[in-house]
Amino acid sequence: MKQSNFDFDVVVIGGGHAGCEAAAAADRMSVSTCLITHRFDRIGEMSCNPAIGGIGKGHLVREIDALDGLMGRVADKAGIQFRLLNRRKGPAVRGPRAQCDRDLYRQNMQAEIGATGVHVIEGEVVDLLVDNDDIRGVMLGDGSIVRSAAVIVTTGTFLRGVMHVGKETTVGGRMGDRASVPLADRFRSLGLPMGRLKTGTPPRLDGTTIDWDLIEEQDGDDEPELFSFLSDGLSARQIKCGITYTTNKTHDIVRENIDQSAMWSGRIEGVGPRYCPSIEDKIMRFADKDKHQIFLEPEGLSDTTIYPNGISTSLPIAVQEEYVRTIPGLSNVVITQHGYAIEYDYVDPRALSSDLSLKCLSGLFLAGQINGTTGYEEAAAQGLVAGLNAAQLVKGSDPFAVSRAEGYIGVLIDDLVSQGVTEPYRMFTSRAEYRLSLRIDNADSRLTPLGLKIGCVGEARARAFSAKMDDLSGASAVLASLDAAPSTLSKFGFAVSQDGRRRTCYELLAQKDVRIDQLARVWPEIGDLDAKTLDQLKIDAMYSRYVDRQDADALELRAAMELELPEDMEVAAISGLSNELKEKIAARSPRTLAEASSIEGMTPSALLLIRAHASKRYRAAS
Amino acid sequence: MGQVKSVSDGSTIFALATAPGRAGIAVIRVSGPLAWSAAEVLSGPLPQPRVMALRTFRSDGADLDQGLIVVFEGSSSFTGEAQAEFQIHGGRATVGALLGALERLDGLRPAGPGEFTRRALDNGRLSPQQVEGLIDLIDAETEMQRRQAMNIVGGDAVEVVRGWRRDLITALGLIEASIDFADEEDAPVSVDDQVSDIIGDIRYSLRDAISAISLGEKIKEGFEVVLVGPPNVGKSSLLNLIAGREVAIVSERAGTTRDLIEVRCDLNGLPVTFVDMAGIRDTDDEVEKIGVERALARADGADMRLLLRSWDTGDDAPTSYQREIDMIVATKSDVGRVDGDIQVTVKERASVDRLLAEVRRRLTPVTQASVIAANQRQAAEFAAAADLLDDALTEAEGEVKAHLVRAASIKLSAVVDGVAPDEVLDEVFSRYCIGK
DSSP states (O other): OGGGSEEEEEEEESHHHHHHHHHHHHHTOOOOOEESSSOOTTTTTOSSSSSOOOTTTHHHHHHHHTTOHHHHHHHHHHHHEEEEEEETTTTTEEEEEEEEOOHOOOOOOOHHHHHHSSEEEEEHHHEEEETTTEEEEEEEEOOOOOOEEEEEOOOTTOTOOOETTTEEEESSSTTTBBOOOOHHHHHHTTTTOEEEEEEOOOOEEEGSSSSSSSSSEEEEOOSSOSOTTTTTTSOOOOOOOEEEEEOOHHHHHHOOOOOGGGTEEEEOOSSTTSSSOOOOHHHHTTTTSOOOEEEESSSSSSSSEEEEEEEOSOOHHHHHHHTTTSSTTTTTTOOEEEEEEEEEEEOOOOGGTTTTTBBBBTOOOEHHHHGGSHHHHHHHHHHHHHHHHHHHHTTTOOOOOOOTOOHHHHHHHHHIIIOSSSBBBOOEEEEEEETTTTOOOHHHHHHHHHHHTTSOOOHHHHHHHHHHHHHHHHHHHHHHHHHEEHHHHTTOOOOOSSSSSOHHHHHHTEEEEEEEEHHHHHOGGGGGOOHHHHHHHHHHHHHHHHHHHHHHHHHHHHHTTOOOOOTOGGGGOTTTHHHHHHHHHHHHHOHHHHHTTSSSTHHHHHHHHHHHHHHHHHHHOO | OGGGGGSSOOOOEEEEESSSSSSEEEEEESSSTTTTHHHHHSSSOOTTTTTTEEEEEETTEEEEEEEEEEEEEEGGSSSSSOEEHHHHHHEEHHHHHHHHHHTTTTTEEEEEEEEHHHHHHHHHHOOOOHHHHHHHHHOOOSSSHHHHHHHHHTTTHHHHHHHHHHHHHHHHHHHHHHHHTTTTTTOOOOHHHHHHHHHHHHHHHHHHHHHHHHHHHHHHHHHHEEESSSSTHHHHHHHHHHTOOOOOOOOTTTHHHHOEEEEEEEEETEEEEEEOOOOOOOOOOOOHHHHHHHHHHHHHHEEEEEEBBBBBTTTSSSSSSOTTTOOOEOOOOOTOOOSSEEEEOOOOOHHHHHHHHHHHHHHHHHHHOOOOOOSSHHHHHHHHHHHHHHHHHOOOOOHHHHHHHHHHHHHTTTTTOOOOOOOHHHHHHSOOOOOO
């Protein structure tokens, strides 16, 4: 450890979702950690909509939790409405989501940070200390210096942030917060590849001025699915959300004023997310739809503010006032803060290694929105990875990595550093090729062992995890040991062919339409097993046919990827590769197929050609 | 691009692009940065790119030949470089003179074997599938083979496979929208019928393409037409006439032909192998018995059977069944007649020509089916994709269905090219108003 020369091992700049996870992760790894943020009381702020999780995002939260991160625990404490999305679909694509109380979230996050050994400094970082190609620390606004071996930048949208409302523009990173200008200047001087993105926010509403009688109600689930493997119940009072719709009148107003929209008029150069279109986009691009859904989400139990999810906008204030009142239930509504669009620079994440440190500046890590992602969960996952890796770097240990086959965290990081982004990157389950095995029910069995190995998992979780694994293996041994003749099974109403072959309980469980209570009638001893454990075994059994095949494919792929390429591979002689790719291969001289696959712009078919070429060379040689 | 160095050294190459030897027309191809200026030196002012013009080609003040010149820009040429083609008269002397004139120009050199194709590959003008097709094109023995290979090189087949993949991506987009955006306003509620329609169609197309692969191989290897008939009906004599040379031992004594004798012909571009069978009859001769058994087996697997009969061997059907494509050939028509689809006698060459024309006419429709897969490897990918789609059709859970459809699309990608990671999401976003 180089601690003697430094004030801290790791400095984290920013107290948002990425910053909190980064600082807490580094702290769990027992390196001295400092978090620098403008104001302690803004730590854990939910600056966009007051919800955590969703399809794909909920998977990320579970995985953060499996590595003993904070987000799942905090969201469980702050959750005021829980819904498991895709409940009626297969278990692999179910995503937990929670409406959160903004204050409770912040308070609980601040308490979590307070309970760690993280040292928090309130201040503005104005410069990075760089010595040759190594980071040495940061300089604060008052001129003081904080030395550290690693720095993690999680500053969100602060790079050249510009906010738009109609034709008015303001420089800043978030409404009410100023942008970090000096650090941004310093950042630009590093000469990193940059891009520009945009995103929008809706006007916030005063809930006491909404006519709730005209609004559809949406309840949470009767049996809430919590995020954390360690949570055992709800903390906060639960509420209902509302659903309303735009009207033809709304659409007319938006259409009449479309050229005043900052986003629509082309005044914003950044690229916006297609999955989070502004109301302008929705109305102009999907003209045949006569209404669009709006979710009215309370921002908290003691806060009357309502977040109308679905009508983000950059129209002028007067137009916002007018169109909002054409929506049923909102005819007398008071807007507490108008919607705006924000555009900002991001660093092309292809400049990062998969540990999230800059390739060109050792020890400087980037996490969160600065890497072109959107969403609290995506930010937190990166913060976690950056925090763990900063600690690994300080300790001189190998980087921590999750593969695409092990988790959504792996998919996220790999997508970012190998493909870059073309719009604000959000997680979807369809991005995961191993989706059937990357489920919320097994996030712990996939990732907690990795966390235990590097030492980021605390004692309480380690105990709970090992108890759960024991339950699972115990129960699965029981299920495999119970069997019955087909004649017996048909008496209990199971449709099995009368071939005399005894079926095990586990075998029957794998059948989609077989329920555990049916099995318990044949074998009453199952009743003693934990219901959750059985559920998970059922899910495993259901997917095993596909997962096994996928595992075999993955194994084959891994074996193929380990194929060593001949040192004197004549890249030029590989027909079918583009010149561009040939030059990149020649420059990198990959030793294995895996290394070749990490070359930017590599395609599956190009890999096939390289593989065929290498094998041919070996055959010729032998 | 300025980075062509790796293989192509920036030189301008030329070569005779048509087969050497006497021919009506010969094409000389020039490719590289100096292609156009070389063409201008020999032919004078150049026509618009991709437009042919008649020119007199001159070198050192002497007229070499009169012919057509056409030039291509790199964006539309075979090699991806500036290119010129001279179409001249096919005589050896003319071709030699023009090649000599090109060689005397500074910066030009004769092309090495396969160098044009290699440049096309280097410049990303061909997909792996096209490359495989191209190899066949170079090996193409007959016009029909050439046309089939052209179908693949020309990109028709590539487009068909890309089309299937696009359709699979559409299906995936539908499934994924219903999964990933289930809580958002415009997400489709039930997509099963639409998805089943799409993947059901592609599965049929894939199965068709797999059966066509055997046809593709056929065009490469040739059709087999067997001559079947009782001993002494005249099979060997007919075969000898088709071949134009003595290939079978012909004698007046029945049962002379004891082995399978083949003659490979080019029927106006259609490769056909005629096989003379041992005469089919009951026999005690052990050697002949084996011959008869072999004949029957081979006749069953043939693409077409010529069932021969004659006045002196009787008009019994020579085999127990006749397929639609099979033909009854009445031989020795100069001596005596029996019923048949066609009357033939070795004494009259024209009657044999009529027979060959009819054989070609009957086989041709078989070759009209379009051949998508260039070889067995590609057909194997298609078969694997079709199996996955079969499973997908019976699967109820969306995420498993998507898993199978995605796997199928990866199989197709192995034939055409990589899948862009965002392809499915692109599909979703273009179709639905997704998002809150």
